[in-house]
Amino acid sequence: MVGLADCNNFFVSCERTLNPALENRAVVVLSNNDGCVVARSNEAKRAGIKMGQPAFQIKDRIRSGEIVALSGNHLLYRDISLRVHDIFRRYAPCTIDYSVDEAFLLMDGIPDSALRDIGEAIARSCWDELHIPVTIGFAPSKTLAKIVSESCKKRGRRVGVLLDAESARPVMQKMSISDLWGIGRRLSKRLYTSGIYTIADFADKELGWIRANLGVNGERSWRELHGEHCIELSHVQAPLQDSVSESRTFPEDVDDYDYIRARIAIYASDCSKKLRAMGGECRLVGVMLQTNRFHTERGKAHPEGCVRFVDPTSDTVNICNAALSILDRIFIPDMLFKRAGVWLSDIVPAKSVTPSLFDSQDYMRDRASRTHLMKAIDSINLGPGMPVLKLASQITQGHAGHNDGYSSTFQAPTK
Numbered sequence: 001m002v003g004l005a006d007c008n009n010f011f012v013s014c015e016r017t018l019n020p021a022l023e024n025r026a027v028v029v030l031s032n033n034d035g036c037v038v039a040r041s042n043e044a045k046r047a048g049i050k051m052g053q054p055a056f057q058i059k060d061r062i063r064s065g066e067i068v069a070l071s072g073n074h075l076l077y078r079d080i081s082l083r084v085h086d087i088f089r090r091y092a093p094c095t096i097d098y099s100v101d102e103a104f105l106l107m108d109g110i111p112d113s114a115l116r117d118i119g120e121a122i123a124r125s126c127w128d129e130l131h132i133p134v135t136i137g138f139a140p141s142k143t144l145a146k147i148v149s150e151s152c153k154k155r156g157r158r159v160g161v162l163l164d165a166e167s168a169r170p171v172m173q174k175m176s177i178s179d180l181w182g183i184g185r186r187l188s189k190r191l192y193t194s195g196i197y198t199i200a201d202f203a204d205k206e207l208g209w210i211r212a213n214l215g216v217n218g219e220r221s222w223r224e225l226h227g228e229h230c231i232e233l234s235h236v237q238a239p240l241q242d243s244v245s246e247s248r249t250f251p252e253d254v255d256d257y258d259y260i261r262a263r264i265a266i267y268a269s270d271c272s273k274k275l276r277a278m279g280g281e282c283r284l285v286g287v288m289l290q291t292n293r294f295h296t297e298r299g300k301a302h303p304e305g306c307v308r309f310v311d312p313t314s315d316t317v318n319i320c321n322a323a324l325s326i327l328d329r330i331f332i333p334d335m336l337f338k339r340a341g342v343w344l345s346d347i348v349p350a351k352s353v354t355p356s357l358f359d360s361q362d363y364m365r366d367r368a369s370r371t372h373l374m375k376a377i378d379s380i381n382l383g384p385g386m387p388v389l390k391l392a393s394q395i396t397q398g399h400a401g402h403n404d405g406y407s408s409t410f411q412a413p414t415k
């Protein structure tokens with residue numbers, strides 16, 4: 001199950017922590033140079049103020065005191081945001097900070113029966129410690145979690161738990177397709193012409209139609225609405241974690257060195273991409289292999305190894321080469337492996353890396369140009385799915401039939 005924790009009317013709630021006189025009043029926060037509305041209290045929403053509405057359109061209502069308009073205090077919002085996310089992390093085994101006021105809570109291993117209490121505890125802590133109201137929705141997929149938290153907010157509930165996709169129907173019937181995560185206003189206009197008005201209409205369409213008309217992103221949303229996990233956020237900006245890892249179970253046991261080597265290269269390059277996305281560099285790279293514990297005819301083993309860099313790095317080529325050198329050291333010929341993984345740790349913020357006294361001018365110039373290269377590659381490979389640019393070592397030689405379902409999997413053409 002996955003949860004979405006979302007602060008209610010975040011900027012306005014932050015302002016209210018400083019000035020309790022704003023409680024129960026129609027409050028809006030305006031964008032830079034007071035151009036338009038970027039946040040509204042519930043009272044302002046009820047008064048008909050729209051998101052993004054230009055300030056001049058409501059200036060009379062502001063002057064009369066009906067609506068309180070504030071210039072954004074983004075340092076305050078950032079400070080409270082960090083503290084809210086700390087509270088989320090206290091209660092969930094793993095979280096993904098999705099925006100300044102939202103985080104996904106990955107509840108793997110937590111029994112469904114405990115979710116409501118955990119949600120209540122999070123909401124209570126955010127309110128008692130920070131005076132920030134939070135709504136939390138739990139569901140089998142991120143898209144459904146968004147829908148649950150959205151509908152809880154509308155009904156004034158703090159926590160909602162939706163155990164299966166089917167029970168989301170009544171809510172989906174009441175929500176406009178334009179409120180579906182990932183469907184923009186432009187796209188929803190196109191869907192109206194096909195008779196899709198609500199999220200339920202969208203979920204009822206045949207998958208083939210969705211795929212043909214909306215492509216892979218539409219298909220992901222559709223599958224998520226049916227309770228399948230499809231949307232990964234591993235590449236969005238996240239604060240520094242202590243480690244980054246990727247590991248996968250192969251569809252069948254493998255003794256093919258080339259196949260495993262390509263997997264390790266893919267996982268290593270994906271870890272480096274994540275590392276850069278969170279603005280970090282690592283000092284330690286590790287690789288592990290695992291045999292199938294149910295098939296031990298050819299023996300069982302769990303070889304592991306790691307390499308330490310002198311200078312922290314986030315360069316795909318460095319990390320990949322290190323991972324492959326570890327693989328060469330730990331690989332056992334003729335052993336059947338079921339699982340492989342790569343991890344990076346000893347992570348430091350990229351900015352804080354100071355050159356050593358003995359680094360030459362050339363080394364520093366090279367380092368800077370490598371950073372530019374990685375930035376360019378990341379911007380070309382932006383978004384989920386198969387990367388456009390990859391290292392040659394990521395390409396599987398032979399074994400074209402294997403597919404471990406990994407997003408970066410390269411399907412080798414038949415020879």
Ligand SMILES: [Mg+2]
Pocket residue numbers: 006007008009010101102
């Ligand atoms: Mg929010």
